Amino acid sequence: MMTLNRALLIGGVAISGLTSTASFAEKWHMPTPYGDGNLPTQIAYTFAQEIKENTKGELDITVHSGGSLVKHTEIPRSVKTGQVQMGEVFLGILGNENPVYKHDNIPFLATSFEDAKKLWEAAKPAVSKQLDKDGMMLLYAVAWPAQSLYSKDPVNSLADLKGQKMRAYSPSTSRLADLMGTTPTTIQVPDIPQAFSTGIIQAMITSPSTGVDSQAWDYVNNYTDVKAWIPKNIIVVNKRAFRRLDKATQQVILDAAKHAEAAGWTKVAARAAKDKATLIENGMVVSEPSPQLLKELQAIGKTMTEEWKAEAPKEVGEILTRYQN
Template sequence: MKHMLLAGAAALSLTTAQAVKAEDITLNLSNEYSATSIHGVGDARFASLVAEMTGGSVEVVVHYGGALGYKSADHFDAVGEGALEIADTYGGALGGIDPLFLISSLPFFVTTVEEAELLYSVAEPEFKRVFEENDQILLYASPWPPSGIWAQDAMDSTAALAGLKIRTYDKNGTTALNELGAAAVRLSWADVVPSISTGAIDAVLTSAEGGVSGSFWEHFDTFTEIYNYAIPLNFVHISKDTFDGLSAEQQEAVLAAAAETRDLNWAAIPDRLATTYAELAENNVTVVTSNDDVYRDALQTAGDAALKDWLDSTGERGQALIDAFNAAKAQ
């Protein structure tokens, strides 16, 4: 009888251990950008917080540099179809899903991180709805530092932009820069350096931060600030089926980790800018800041053209967000 009790206890212990083990889950997170980018660092922070808050029962494994074979443009379908659990996706790549995602990259519409965060808070319910309609959950979104132009020479006049083969990151940028006479082409981040190397492009629209993560000083001597062109967003989203498969406690922990990561990512911009500009100096990159009012006006006109094009594609939904943002900004 004693042996039977011991055997039963052992069996119960094994069953309990298996049950605990069965609750453990590994989630893969795909990011097209490098581990040292602001969003790469944010993903690592999110993974660490999830592990901490779930007691190790949920592990988020981050795959940087498109290591899983996905570009940002592939993420939405991959997560929606369950081929990928989580993705960190540049918003411009989601413009084909819904043009509302391009609101954060409207040229010269917001020029400070505070304005960018306010704009996101206004648009967030719409973003969440799009993800929900496609079997996904938006965990959080966070910004890139302000965009500028990486090139061999200063891009501080419309004459400098004329005919320039420049990479843009979405439709807004292509519209605006072509309006200024450039030969703009939209490229995913993974295609940027190969295109520079082959001479397919002569310049890149991205942040100083983006250029640092890609060691652009190996190709370009100059980063031109263009009046905080835009402060675009990345979105971290999870498969709804994957999320629903977590326990209530795990779900709560993942959402808490997402909220904390979001806040830390937004707050990190000033320090990231300081670090980035120090690296530019160390690598002999010239930073150009234009004070040409004629150039500023031309850029704003190009930005207005992109806004008109965006409103044409989003209609009343887009106008409602613009109105809500302006109202919130005026408070």
């Protein structure tokens, strides 16, 4: 597995005329933007370990969590250019590159895990095609719990948020903030606590997992469980790096990716319940949305769906047709 002709070293000097076929350990790097407490990162560690075990250590992937090696927004480019062999990225941040990447950031298009999985199957061909054009290959996806509203004060209607600064983390969430009558402010996960404490933002829509990871109870009091959408992280590999591996190693990676995606869909609902309970344990008020707030947000969801379709009628139309049939 993964053999290569390498020059023999004799007395520290390379003798280029003599070669030997030798087995060697390949070292790969996999940056991920989220901390070790998050489900996608935990699955990434398991994914890397399975590959190491099933290649008998010949492919050793180091997971660099929490944006420690590459900042989140730079991960796609780093994989594309081969600076790292693979990486994990929140799918929605790619929305400006192609509309197909926005499918899981559209409010109220898919709000249950069953529907989110169906939407992913509908969008996956288009996502894979676009990644391939950019020199990357899709390996697997991990869903987040549904995104809900964090605020300092109770929110019964959008009027309660008017004029506030809302955290944004993708093109779609920026548009959502605009339509909610708030000011979008781009803040990545590690910077959330400081952004709230310094008044850069006053509210955000994100998962209970991100709330736990950033200890939301230190800076907000309310979690309104609007379940607006269920986004995903995707794990991609540099296409050339993958193709340089032998077929057996490629299959090990593909098998591990299949196991990782299955684990994500299996575990995400339990993680959502656990993290929501943790918010309550730490004093946050967790409540269901008022009928008025839900109606207002659903109307925004319809607007954003229509805007999304208008961006790429053919590609988006095909995704929606597959999803709705």
